Amino acid sequence: MNNSGSVLSYMSIDDLMRDSDELILFISRTGTIILINNRGSEILGSPAEEICGKNWFEGFISDSSREVVFNEFRSNLNDPEKSFFNQDYPVLCCDETEKQVSLNNRVVTDEDGIVMCIQVSGHLIDESVESQDEFIKNKELYREIVENSNDAIIVHKDGIIVFTNDTSRSITGYLEEEFYGSNFADFISADYKPLELKYLDDRLAGKHTPSLYDIEILRKDGVAIPVEISVSTIHYDSEQAHMTILRDLSNRQSLEEQSRRSQKMEAVGQLAGGVAHDFNNILQVINGYTELAQGSIDEDSPVQEMLQQVSQAGERASSLVSQLLTFSRNQQIVTRVLDLNKVISEQMAMLDRVIGEEIVLEFLESSETIYINGDQAMIGQILLNIFLNARDAMPEGGEILVKTKRVFLDNEFCKTNSSADQGYYAMLFISDTGCGMDKVTLSRIFEPFFSTKGITAGTGLGLSTVYGIVTQHDGIITVNSETGIGTKFRIYLPVVNEDAVVEELLPEQEVFVETSKTIVITEDDENVRNLASDILSEAGHEVITARNGEQAVLLISDSPDSVDLVVLDVIMPVLGGYEAAERIREMRPDMPIIFCSGYSKEQNQEDINRHLERSRFLSKPYSKAQLLNAINELFTETC
16 A cells, blocks of 8 residues: 555545546556545445455456457557557456446656556446436537537548548538548648648657648649648547648638738828829929910910920829829719719710720619719729720720629628628629739739830729729729639629719809909919919919918918918928918908819818818819919809
8 A cells, every 4th residue: 555655645636536426546557456536446346445456457357358458558558659548348346247437548657757657537438327418418519519610620540531520521622421531631732731741740750740830721623722720639439640620711811911902002002192292293383384385375386286295295194193193092082972874874885985896895784773972983984994904905806794783792791801891782893805814913903003014005003093993982892803714893882872862963164253363372382383373473463472381371461451362282381271271261261262282182171171161172283274263263252
């Protein structure tokens, strides 16, 4: 009994031995029983003092089972990788009856790794109907958990698959019988198979391997699926095995890619917006003085043709800046309730001439009327830019199909499209039968200035403009393309109520006032300031100029009633346009004000709303007519 004392001292298991409902005993390497608990004595039918000292295998296992049980025990004990193993067999009790037990063997070693004893613990398999029922319930619960797991679970012994759950089959497309008996490595993509084989060999050799890492597995159709893999060692049918849990990363990677793309587009958009602002000031001077020069030279002068070329180039540059602002979501949009089918029909009639006779254009409109809140001109821009790309992808002709449909975007769609909210949308579908795009090209098509047509064939702003318009309309755009087959765009725009009223656009009316007025021009860019002064002076107005908002406030403060109108640039040093307007209106509440900016009205809308009464907004570059008309409108309102 000295041995039992040392073991108790070493293990500190007094309470465990006394209170456990399981059979617990400690035996030596050869099977000599060192300790047994009360439950063990009860099962075997003898007091502990009569059991301890006997050989477990010789005294409590029948002749018919002894050799098999002992050989299995010794084999596992001599395996350095198995510090824990399970055995199920009948034990021979003192009344010569046999009871079936399920026992777990745990090797107990000291700090030097020397085996001190083996802890044997377990329970009667058929101990009672109640415990059997509980066992069955637990087994069914575990199976339900495993089968309903969102992760694929695969168990393999030495690499050979012995178990799979439903998810592993649904993810890969393989049948249950196609898994069993196959090597787990056969389901790994070629890029990751060497790594997985190395890890498998290392695990079998007892070496350390990562328990969590990413690989790609192959679906039955050959498509690679990114997965997160977790591997743990378990016992399956009393043998060591490996349980591999695979988590499909397709949706996560898709969302991460969307996030990266969104951040990238946001950064490029901010850059584009900043460039557009500065460039608009330059264009304001070029286009403005060209217009003044054209008006001061005889119509039959040869210089008129030169100025016309400058003017046309300026207009093209203005168009490019407008596209940049659209992409960066800084362009003004004028939304109203639109019948999408009607808008598409009207645009198709015009675009049919643009794409040429070699391409067949077909429109399948939805059977129901679909209303959206949108900018009609920009919807036309979406069609034009996609059609032009489709035309270039079909140099020998082909087909463009346009369809509209009312659809419901559910949670599943929203999971893979982070910007989408569940609800009803108008879907605009556009497909072509062109050359299609590879994955690399497809990933970059919405980037500004990205083009596959060469530097002389386009600006690379067409599809980036489409992206900007869709985003400004709170919509979603998706693209699918296959090389040699074609491209499909799906644009989802939020719908409005069916009882919405379609608004009709009224033609703008020009208003002219001949009376001369005193106007303060406030602009930090000297060239733009001089241009505005020249335009207004030529129109007969008296002009006072200021370099910034603070200077304008000082000029007006001397005699507020002597000034009839103020033109304020929004972005200026010292004091900006909106801040200057507030100070001016403190002195003269009814002062008419025109705000000018290289950024769009939409970006300035919140500030404009605060100064909405008796004000106008002009986006640079504005024309001579636009400036004079804005002034005339404000003066007319005071009459």
